[in-house]
């Protein structure tokens with residue numbers, strides 16, 4: 001069944017006649033249009049239309065097989081109104097702004113607007129073989145860049161210079177960073193999202209590097225924590241505990257497993273090492289057109305793993321004023337288990 005047919009089924013299951021798509025990742029997923037921030041999609045029972053403006057006439061025609069209408073608001077809304085009449089129209093409540101909703105109400109007075117969440121995102125949970133290929137390529141590049149830059153991670157080097165080298169190499173390869181490169185050394189390692197700073201790495205420190213490549217719209221995500229010289233006994237103990245939790249969770253990844261149970265496997269191990277409180281985020285997340293997408297691997301998640309999902313497993317432990325460790329792999333859920341897509345070595349410290 002085509003993605004559009006699956007979407008039409010999902011739309012009717014949601015109890016609406018049509019869906020107004022404004023979330024850029026969803027616009028891109030449905031159309032292939034690579035400037036989705038300036039695109040919207042209207043899906044009705046009989047038609048799908050990509051709306052964008054005249055800056056993108058040629059680009060949209062080249063990139064998308066979805067029929068297009070070139071206009072800017074309010075013309076966009078007026079054109080769409082012609083196909084909506086008194087229909088029930090879903091909108092993406094987790095994306096549309098208050099002002100955006102006001103516009104829709106003003107221009108579609110006869111339509112019944114219904115807030116919906118995650119309709120297109122649920123379709124994106126399961127990657128197509130083309131999407132898997134794109135994410136695999138992004139991760140392969142990230143692995144290559146990490147291995148090239150790894151020798152640079154040494155005492156006397158600024159975090160920023162490592163991040164710059166990673167970003168430069170990604171860009172020279174025709175990609176870009178999936179997010180601001182995280183390089184957090186020594187006590188800065190206690191910040192899970194410590195973007196690279198001017199701090200100079202010292203001998204005996206752990207350095208957490210969290211990086212992803214964004215290639216053809218698709219992202220990768222991987223974290224390694226490496227030692228510079230001989231870290232303290234305390235930080236070595238934390239590293240080995242996180243590694244144990246990470247490897248145990250990776251081993252448990254297979255179709256049918258509840259995401260919440262995976263989170264518990266890692267959390268229980270860290271709790272056993274007295275680091276439960278130090279693991280201050282979820283175990284992982286899906287990766288695709290967005291760095292963070294479904295499924296959510298957290299204690300409250302209702303998601304169940306299925307073949308074709310691409311997820312991260314990334315336990316961490318963060319000790320304020322001392323340091324931190326995170327180890328993250330990118331995985332494809334397969335029919336009978338999983339394939340680890342990230343290959344950078346996990347060093348022993």
Ligand SMILES: CSCC[C@H](N)C(=O)N[C@@H](C)C(=O)N[C@@H](C)C(=O)O
Nearest residue numbers: 179192210221281282284285291292
């Ligand atoms: C700013 S994107 C950073 C990507 C990074 N690899 C990452 O996913 N970090 C996790 C600690 C994270 O942010 N997890 C989210 C899903 C959470 O726990 O809410």
